[in-house]
Amino acid sequence: MRSFVVAVVVGLVVTGGASAEVVARGVSDGQLAVSADDRPYVAYALGRNLTIAARTGPDRWRPQxxxxxEK
Structure with missing residues (x-):
């Protein structure tokens, strides 16, 4: 039990500085990937579209x- 508590505390400390940004309004779930040249991409479904967004700057994403x- 003690090792579990230590792992949780370490996890909270390490991720304490993490932040998030909105990629697409109305989308609650997506998949993040990083290319070989360290560019982040997010894939998500919105309606019937599978969209991939590329990060173009701080808080700026270009969806395609x-x-x-199919339904």
């Missing part, structure tokens, strides 16, 4: 529809 999904 990758595919239309």
């Amino acid at each position: 529809i990758a595919a239309r999904m």
Whole structure:
């Protein structure tokens, strides 16, 4: 039990400085990936569209529809 508590405390301390930003309004779930040249991308579904957004600057993302999904 003690090692579990230590792991939780360390996890909270390490992630304490983490932050998040909104990529797409109305989307609650997405997948983050980082390319070989360290550029972040986020994939998410909105309606029938599968969208991939590339980060272009602080709090700025450029979305591009990758595919239309069937109903």
